[in-house]
Amino acid sequence: MTRVQRIPAADVIAAVTDPDSFTPWSPADLGVAPQTSDSDDYSRELDAARKKSGRDESVQAGKATVEGNEVVLLIGDFDFLAGSAGRSACQLLIAAMKRAIDESLPVFASPTSGGTRMQEGTPAFVLMADVAHAVTRVRTAGLMFVVWLRHPTTGGVMATWGSLGTVTFGQPQALAGFLGPRVFEVLEGEPFPEGVQQTDNLANRGVIDGVVPLVDLRRVVSRLVDVTSRRVDDSAIAEAPLGNEPRTHGLPDASDPEGVAEPAWQNVLATRRLERPGARELMASALTQAVTLSGTGEGKRSAAISVKIGRWSGRSVVVVAQDRAAQAGGQLIDPAALQTARRGLRIAAELGLPLVTIIDTPGAELSVDAEESGLAGQIARCLAELTDLPVPTISVLLGMGCGGAAIALLPADLVIAADNSWVSPLPLEGASVIRYRTADRAPEMADQQRITAALMAADGIVDIVVPESKATQGGDPARYSTLVADVGETVARSVAALAEEGRAERLQRRHIRYGGGMG
CATH class of the missing domain: 3.90.226.10 (2-enoyl-CoA Hydratase; Chain A, domain 1)
Known part of the structure; x- marks a missing residue:
C-alpha cells in the first residue's frame, strides 16, 4: 500500500490563500481558554504538543483571502496530539464558526485527526453535538462550507465537521473513516479491508465529492468561494455575446417554413x-x-x-x-x-x-x-x-x-x-x-x-x-452548435429576468401554476 504523506497545516494555508493574507485567531481572540488539566501526565502532554506544533491547540482558525475573497479557515494540526478534539479545540471551532456567521464569510475547513481526545473522555466526546450544530448554523446562514479531508481523518472529527460540508473533497488516498483501522483490528480481531477507508473509494461511493491534490486545491476553493461570494460577475456578463434575441414561439407558424407542424x-x-x-x-x-x-x-x-x-x-x-x-x-x-x-x-x-x-x-x-x-x-x-x-x-x-x-x-x-x-x-x-x-x-x-x-x-x-x-x-453539427448557443443564451436571459423579481411574487406565481386550482 502506498504510504500517504501527512500535509502540515502551514502547507495547506500557503497553498490555498493569497500570499500574506492569513490572520490567525488565537484562543484569546476567540474568547476560548487554553486547555488545562489536573493530571500531571496530560499537562506534560499538552506542553509537549505546544512545543512540537508551535500552536495552542489541534485546530488553527483564522481569516484570509482566496483570490481576493475573504474566507474563514479551520485547519487541523496532526502535530498537536494527533489532531485530537478536546474541549478547547471544540470551543475554538465553535467560536470561529460563530465569527464566520457574524461576518457573513464562507468557511474552508481541512481536518486531520485521530478523533476525540482520549485524555479528556466523555466531556470532550459529547461536544461533537455542539460542533455539528455550529456547522449547521453556518450552512443555515447561507454560507458555503468547503471541506478538504487530510490524511488521516477519523473518529469524532470525521463524524462532525469532516462530514457536514456543503461540498467535500479529500486528499488523494487519504485515510478517512469513522473507526481507525488499528482500533478496528483490536476490537474485531481482524484487519479492516484495505482501501475501504480511503478518500478515492469514498468519492467513488458518493460519500465525498472527489479527491483533489494539494496543488489543485486553491483553484477548486477559489471557484466555490467566488461563485457564492459574488453572485454576479459583471465582467463576464459584459463580455457575453448577446447577439440577437433567440426566436421563441408557442404554436407553429404556418407562414414560416421552419415552423410548420410536423408529425411529433x-x-x-x-x-x-x-x-x-x-x-x-x-x-x-x-x-x-x-x-x-x-x-x-x-x-x-x-x-x-x-x-x-x-x-x-x-x-x-x-x-x-x-x-x-x-x-x-x-x-x-x-x-x-x-x-x-x-x-x-x-x-x-x-x-x-x-x-x-x-x-x-x-x-x-x-x-x-x-x-x-x-x-x-x-x-x-x-x-x-x-x-x-x-x-x-x-x-x-x-x-x-x-x-x-x-x-x-x-x-x-x-x-x-x-x-x-x-x-x-x-x-x-x-x-x-x-x-x-x-x-x-x-x-x-x-x-x-x-x-x-x-x-x-x-x-x-x-x-x-x-x-x-x-x-x-x-x-447537422453546425446546426447543433447554434442550438446549444441559443438555449444557453435563453437560459442566461431567463436567469437575469427572474433575478429582478421579488421572491414572494415569484413563489406565488409558481404555486398558482402548479397548484391545480388550490393556488
Whole structure:
C-alpha cells in the first residue's frame, strides 16, 4: 500500500490563500481558554504538543483571502496530539464558526485527526453535538462550507465537521473513516479491508465529492468561494455575446417554413440521435468556474445526474442535469440519481442560488432494485421540493423527456424547451402497447399525446420554445452548435429576468401554476 504523506497545516494555508493574507485567531481572540488539566501526565502532554506544533491547540482558525475573497479557515494540526478534539479545540471551532456567521464569510475547513481526545473522555466526546450544530448554523446562514479531508481523518472529527460540508473533497488516498483501522483490528480481531477507508473509494461511493491534490486545491476553493461570494460577475456578463434575441414561439407558424407542424414522431427520432448534444455540451458552452459535485454525500452515486455549481454567463447558479451520454451507456435514472438531484436542490436553496435543471432522458431504470429502493418516492419528493423551492428555478427540456424521470425535474418558474424536445408519460412504444397491443403505433401515440414543445407551449406547460433548424433532425453539427448557443443564451436571459423579481411574487406565481386550482 502506498504510504500517504501527512500535509502540515502551514502547507495547506500557503497553498490555498493569497500570499500574506492569513490572520490567525488565537484562543484569546476567540474568547476560548487554553486547555488545562489536573493530571500531571496530560499537562506534560499538552506542553509537549505546544512545543512540537508551535500552536495552542489541534485546530488553527483564522481569516484570509482566496483570490481576493475573504474566507474563514479551520485547519487541523496532526502535530498537536494527533489532531485530537478536546474541549478547547471544540470551543475554538465553535467560536470561529460563530465569527464566520457574524461576518457573513464562507468557511474552508481541512481536518486531520485521530478523533476525540482520549485524555479528556466523555466531556470532550459529547461536544461533537455542539460542533455539528455550529456547522449547521453556518450552512443555515447561507454560507458555503468547503471541506478538504487530510490524511488521516477519523473518529469524532470525521463524524462532525469532516462530514457536514456543503461540498467535500479529500486528499488523494487519504485515510478517512469513522473507526481507525488499528482500533478496528483490536476490537474485531481482524484487519479492516484495505482501501475501504480511503478518500478515492469514498468519492467513488458518493460519500465525498472527489479527491483533489494539494496543488489543485486553491483553484477548486477559489471557484466555490467566488461563485457564492459574488453572485454576479459583471465582467463576464459584459463580455457575453448577446447577439440577437433567440426566436421563441408557442404554436407553429404556418407562414414560416421552419415552423410548420410536423408529425411529433419526427421530434422523437431527432432527439434519439446519438450525436445530438446534451447537457454536457450545453454546460461546457455556458457554464464557467464550475465545480462538479458527486453523489448524495451519503454513500450513493449515479453518473446519470450531474450537479454543478458555477456561473451561467456570469451569474451564479446550481445546475442539476440529466446526462444523456451516461444514460446511453446504460446508467439510467435510478433512486440514487434522483437523490443526487435533490442534493442539488437543497444546496441551491441553502446558498440562495438560482437552480437550472436540464431534462434529457429516455426514462427511468425499470428494475427490482429501483422499485425496492423507492424510485417512485424519489420522483414524488423531487416534484414536491421543486414546486416549493425558495430560489428562482428554470427547467430546460433539451431532448428526450420520457416518463417520471423527466417530470421529476420539470416544475419551475420558467420552462424552456428546444423545438424538437418532447415529454411523454411513458416510452411511446409502451403507450402504444397499452392502447393498441402493439408497439408499431408509437408514432400515432406521439401525435395523440401532445408531446411536442410547441403543443406544450400552447397548453401552458412550456414558456419559451427555442427554435431548431430542420437540419438538426438530420444531425447537422453546425446546426447543433447554434442550438446549444441559443438555449444557453435563453437560459442566461431567463436567469437575469427572474433575478429582478421579488421572491414572494415569484413563489406565488409558481404555486398558482402548479397548484391545480388550490393556488
